[in-house]
């Protein structure tokens with residue numbers, strides 16, 4: 001079975017890692033959000049792509065989920081001493097990635113090509129693709145401060161402003177990166193990893209042609225909301241601020257017509273009937289991925305479930 005998986009950063013990377021343990025190289029393509037990308041200290045940063053690549057490479061920091069294992073912080077300690085900008089901290093090893101990517105982008109290389117080369121260097125076997133090679137910037141509309149660039153909202157202001165909407169700047173001009181449409185068209189099913197629906201999966205679906213391509217396939221989403229809460233990050237807060245009670249049901253409604261199947265946690269079994277009434281087949285399981293075994297277990301549950309839908 002061939003799967004195209006859509007993913008943001010930390011939550012998406014965990015399931016993608018599990019899927020990569022089960023599916024052979026040719027049977028899995030991971031399509032990653034680039035709406036979080038930004039320029040910082042002159043560097044091109046692609047946080048979600050790096051999180052997915054580092055995770056599959058076994059190089060991710062197991063505590064934070066982002067950044068690298070065995071990291072040191074000499075460069076940023078030095079920048080701090082010089083009075084520079086340090087609200088977004090980058091470790092020494094991680095900086096090597098950003099320096100090389102920035103150098104290659106300035107030279108004219110595409111983000112997808114650079115990602116492919118980095119994955120090769122890190123011995124990542126499965127294909128990881130940015131959703132697009134063109135710049136798309138997620139903008140967060142807030143009640144207090146109007147529109148904020150994503151990382152300004154997410155990292156600098158620690159998601160404190162009240163969200164009133166989102167815009168994906170540049171997405172009208174963005175084309176899917178080479179291989180993205182083919183991966184979806186050739187897949188037996190599309191899996192939406194348990195990533196933030198508003199700012200991780202929606203930007204991918206907004207790129208020209210990707211929502212219709214998904215619509216033509218069996219789609220299974222995994223809920224990032226468990227027991228009304230996000231395990232990490234602002235997904236639940238965003239739902240609340242947009243006047244939607246955060247729940248697995250809210251996530252299913254978010255994707256609604258796109259979904260054929262929905263995987264969510266056993267603690268949310270009271271939503272089961274309402275989701276089934278939307279003509280969506282459901283799988284209730286333990287959806288928390290605490291360790292490598294948990295990633296593999298959830299991935300296997302998802303694959304077995306997809307098989308029952310085909």
Ligand code: GDP
Pocket residue numbers: 007008009010011012013014048051194195196199200222223224225226229230231232233235236287288289290
């Ligand atoms: P980001 O780009 O780093 O913010 O990460 P994502 O958008 O990919 O994922 C964020 C979401 O992952 C959050 O809403 C979390 O609730 C969810 N998440 C993190 N770990 C898990 C897990 O083990 N299981 C499930 N179901 N969701 C998770």
Ligand code: CA
Pocket residue numbers: 008009010036047048200
């Ligand atoms: Ca992200």
